[in-house]
Every structure is written in C-alpha cells, then in structure tokens.
Amino acid sequence: MNKTFKIYAVIFIVVMVILALLEVNKKETTNWRKNFDINEKSPFGLFVFNNEAKDLFKNKLKKIEQTPYEYYNQHKKGIHNIVVIENKIDKESWKKILDQVSNGSDAMLIMERSMPKEISDSIGYYDSDISFEEENVLKLTDKKYQNDFIKLDKFPSGRGFSFIKPQIEILGKTVERKNTDQANFIKVKFGKGNIYAHCEPLFLTNYYLLKPGNVKYTQDVFSYLQDRETVWFVPSNTKASRFFMRFVLSNPALKYAWWVLLGGLTLFIFFNAKRKQRVVAVIEPLRNTSLDFVKSIGNLYLQEGDFHDMMAKKAQYFLNKVRMDLLIDTQQLDSEFAKKLQLKTGKTIEMIDEAIVLIKKAQDPYASVMKEDLARINKLLDEILK
Structure with missing residues (x-):
C-alpha cells in the first residue's frame, strides 16, 4: 500500500465520519409542501x-x-x-x-x-x-x-x-x-x-x-x-x-450511504485513474533536403564558373515574377517598362534602370559576365521584389 493511497483512505474515512455525525445530530425537518400525494405521510399528503x-x-x-x-x-x-x-x-x-x-x-x-x-x-x-x-x-x-x-x-x-x-x-x-x-x-x-x-x-x-x-x-x-x-x-x-433507485433514495440512511459511495468512487477515479501507456518512441521528422539541394546546385555552378548562365536564370525568374505578380508586360525593357515597374514597386528609377541594364546583359549570349555582375544583379532584383 503506497503513501498516496493511505492519504486518500484517511480522507475518505474522515468524510464518512463527518457525514455520520451530521446524520446523527440532524433534526428532522417537516415538509409543508402541499403535495396531496396519497402515499405521502407529510402534513399535506393524503x-x-x-x-x-x-x-x-x-x-x-x-x-x-x-x-x-x-x-x-x-x-x-x-x-x-x-x-x-x-x-x-x-x-x-x-x-x-x-x-x-x-x-x-x-x-x-x-x-x-x-x-x-x-x-x-x-x-x-x-x-x-x-x-x-x-x-x-x-x-x-x-x-x-x-x-x-x-x-x-x-x-x-x-x-x-x-x-x-x-x-x-x-x-x-x-x-x-x-x-x-x-x-x-x-x-x-x-x-x-x-x-x-x-x-x-x-x-x-x-x-x-x-x-x-x-x-x-x-x-x-x-x-x-x-x-x-x-x-x-x-x-x-x-x-x-x-425507477430502480426509488427505494434507496426514499430512505434517508440509504440515500446518504449511496451518495457517500458515489463520492468515494469519484475521488478514487479522479486521483488514481491516471492514464497509463507504453513509452512512445521518438521518431525523428524527415529532413527537408530542399536547402541542401539548392546549396549543391549553387556549388556546382560556382565550380563550373558559368556566371552568365546563372545571371540569365535570375533575370528570367525576375521577369516571370513581374509578369505574374505585378501584371507588367516584359516584352520591351524600355523606359515605359521602367516607369511602370517604378510605380508598382516604389523603388528609385536609378535602381530600376541599373537592373534593366544588367538584365539585358544577362540576356545577351555574347556578353562577358563577371562574378561581380552576378552578385550585383542578384542583390538588385531581390531588393526590387521586396
């Protein structure tokens, strides 16, 4: 018998003793309700x-x-x-x-x-x-x-x-x-x-x-x-x-015993019926390898040194976002395009003009592209789409 069970048993016994004392010292109360019930022995029964x-x-x-x-x-x-x-x-x-x-x-x-x-x-x-x-x-x-x-x-x-x-x-x-x-x-x-x-x-x-x-x-x-x-x-x-409990509830002593029993069972269930289950093994969630894949592709391009191809893909991605999200035609990268892009994004016209120059350079298959150009276009285009 553990210590917790002993405490609950003592509490239950004390409660029962208190209820018993209350029942012994309880004064009989008269029911003066006008029930007119033929089986009722109260003053106003029949x-x-x-x-x-x-x-x-x-x-x-x-x-x-x-x-x-x-x-x-x-x-x-x-x-x-x-x-x-x-x-x-x-x-x-x-x-x-x-x-x-x-x-x-x-x-x-x-x-x-x-x-x-x-x-x-x-x-x-x-x-x-x-x-x-x-x-x-x-x-x-x-x-x-x-x-x-x-x-x-x-x-x-x-x-x-x-x-x-x-x-x-x-x-x-x-x-x-x-x-x-x-x-x-x-x-x-x-x-x-x-x-x-x-x-x-x-x-x-x-x-x-x-x-x-x-x-x-x-x-x-x-x-x-x-x-x-x-x-x-x-x-x-x-x-x-x-009603199957009618006899029990009609007798005061049995009624108190019934409620004490229900109270004791409730306390037992509340304090002792703890949820018990086997230890659940920790399952590691699946790793998101998308970032690793991007890093691998990036390293591959850096190792090949093909900055022009990477710059062209960045420009192509940017123009596609402009068409889909900002609903601006990208057929002609002229002053009209720059003006619309400046109104939609709120960026300075100087930043947009510089970005257009770099995009055109990326689209030119014969242009000489340096690592600095790739870094600059990547920064500019990300800034414009923020």
Missing part, C-alpha cells in the same frame, strides 16, 4: 385519507390511475360516483365526466389550483383568491351540519367561488373574522346528475384529519354522494415505481 377512504365509501371505492378519458373509453359504466382530488383534468377527460354526469352519475371535484377553466365554464362560476388570512373556518350551510366545522390554521388557500349563477346551490362557506363569508363548496345540477365542487382540499390532508373532530366535516362533505360505486381518479405513479 396518506390518512387514502387508508380510510374504503371505510368512508363502504368498500365501494375503486382507485383509477388512468385519465377519465382513457378509463371511460375502455369501460362502459352505469350510474356511479366520480371523485377527483387535486388531479389535473384535460379537456377530453372533462367531456367524458360530463357525459357520465348527464346520464345520472355524480362528480365530486375537490381542487385548489388544478380546476381548469372548462370546468368553471360548464358549471357556471368563477374561482378566485378571496383572502390572504392566516386562519379561517370551513362550515357547511345545511343546518344539520352546523356543529361540524374545521379550522384551517396553516396555509389555507384563500380560494373561493364568485359570480355564482342562480341555479348553483352553495353547500359550504369559508368564515373569517375580517371578511364576509365566501362560498367554497357548491352543487350544480347537470343533466340527470350533479356536480359538486370544493376549492379547499386541505381538509383531506394528514395534518387536519388527525386533529380531533375534523373527520366529521370530511364525512359530511362526502355524504352528499349517494351510496353506490365510487371511482376515484388518482395521479399515476407508474413512472416513479419503475
């Missing part, structure tokens, strides 16, 4: 109501995870009750529910934010925020239920029904100290059946159902439904149940 629902509906309750549109397309139902609690309803599903109600079924909709506009348009009301009070009381208007009420002391929605049409019957109200009573539970006749709408689902949550005396209010609300088969449309949990 775990208690879900467990008691069968008794409430006298074992005639059927929970459906499909949308109403899918369910009624697959099943032909007789007269029955329909219950929807904080579950989104699309337009097509709402049409299916209205078809069932018009044939004699009753629908109970208990929603705070999920009630779509199509529902309010069909029933004939508008839902709106009526209050921002921290406490209010839910009461039923029927005299036989006047002693059965529920006090909402945590996060009431403040929702209510307004602009209610005359044919709508008000079954329940929200009572507050500083505001007038507002309708929160209504009934409307639709075809052969009835639609009940309640805009404060908090009374069904764990927090309020576990308080003494509050169950009676819930029983009163559902007593408006007749004693017959009830279909409760609940949100689908199929996606969550298929």
